[in-house]
Amino acid sequence: MTLPTLATQTFTITRADLVRYAAASGDHNPIHQDESVATSVGLPGVIAHGMYTMALAARAVQAWYPGAEVVSFGCKFTNPVVVPAEGGVELEVAGEVKPSGDGLTTVVLTVTCEGQKVLGMPRAVLREAGRA
Amino acid sequence: MVEAVARQPLAKPFVDPAATRCRVDGYFEAMPVDQDLVGRTFPPTAPFAVTREKVAEFVAATGGAYDGGPAPATYPIVLAFDAMNSFLEAESIDLFRIVHGEQRFAYERPVVPGDVLTATLTVSSLRQIAGNDIIGTASEVIDASGALVCTTSATLVHRGPEA
Numbered sequence: 001m002t003l004p005t006l007a008t009q010t011f012t013i014t015r016a017d018l019v020r021y022a023a024a025s026g027d028h029n030p031i032h033q034d035e036s037v038a039t040s041v042g043l044p045g046v047i048a049h050g051m052y053t054m055a056l057a058a059r060a061v062q063a064w065y066p067g068a069e070v071v072s073f074g075c076k077f078t079n080p081v082v083v084p085a086e087g088g089v090e091l092e093v094a095g096e097v098k099p100s101g102d103g104l105t106t107v108v109l110t111v112t113c114e115g116q117k118v119l120g121m122p123r124a125v126l127r128e129a130g131r132a
Numbered sequence: 133m134v135e136a137v138a139r140q141p142l143a144k145p146f147v148d149p150a151a152t153r154c155r156v157d158g159y160f161e162a163m164p165v166d167q168d169l170v171g172r173t174f175p176p177t178a179p180f181a182v183t184r185e186k187v188a189e190f191v192a193a194t195g196g197a198y199d200g201g202p203a204p205a206t207y208p209i210v211l212a213f214d215a216m217n218s219f220l221e222a223e224s225i226d227l228f229r230i231v232h233g234e235q236r237f238a239y240e241r242p243v244v245p246g247d248v249l250t251a252t253l254t255v256s257s258l259r260q261i262a263g264n265d266i267i268g269t270a271s272e273v274i275d276a277s278g279a280l281v282c283t284t285s286a287t288l289v290h291r292g293p294e295a
Contacts, residue, residue: 023189024210026210027209029228041231050232054235069202075236
């Protein structure tokens with residue numbers, strides 16, 4: 001059986017996206033909005049919510065497997081995604097399918113920003129994968 | 133903004149940007165987190181009614197368009213944040229010192245509009261690395277019948293003053 005190849009997807013993240021995500025998610029941590037607060041705790045600048053990056057990775061999985069049920073989804077946040085005040089930053093989501101038993105499909109992701117991996121061991125386990 | 137996610141109002145606004153900045157400027161001591169927290173379970177969040185509108189707002193905020201069906205895989209973070217905010221407030225931990233270290237969702241079933249959910253947070257682990265507190269939490273999300281919908285595990289990094 002040949003495993004499908006998943007086309008890499010690219011997303012652009014802007015400060016306005018972070019404001020919208022804060023409102024929708026309830027995560028109002030100022031390190032995602034305010035440069036001075038972010039740098040005061042040693043961050044390189046305003047960073048994207050880890051959960052926003054993870055949500056974009058989930059969108060990529062959903063695009064690869066529309067309608068599939070997510071059984072589990074997890075990752076580490078290994079490097080911050082720094083979002084500039086002007087313009088945006090690009091996030092690249094690549095995926096590879098791993099064979100797994102029990103009728104489940106495991107998608108191992110590689111999520112990078114400016115060539116650097118930002119998520120550690122991101123993987124989604126899906127049920128009944130009807131690939132588009 | 134916040135009212136889009138209907139929830140019990142906190143006793144005081146958790147993040148007042150002006151007050152936060154003032155605290156950043158005036159108060160540099162970050163207290164280490166109390167070791168006795170491990171194993172402690174905090175009160176459940178107020179029931180949260182999942183509606184099409186709320187799911188659509190979340191999907192739109194991540195650049196997508198909601199066309200019905202289950203909520204996205206990371207949606208239960210809305211409940212987990214509610215539980216985490218209450219926990220951080222109860223322990224007087226500053227949100228701006230928290231960075232998300234790790235997140236995992238394990239599903240029993242997808243979240244769908246019509247669900248009324250609550251999350252109950254337990255502190256599962258606590259260790260100190262290089263002046264930071266690494267707080268492991270697990271929140272169980274249950275529906276109105278009491279059935280488990282999903283477990284969300286989060287590792288929170290509480291950055292100390294020297295971090």
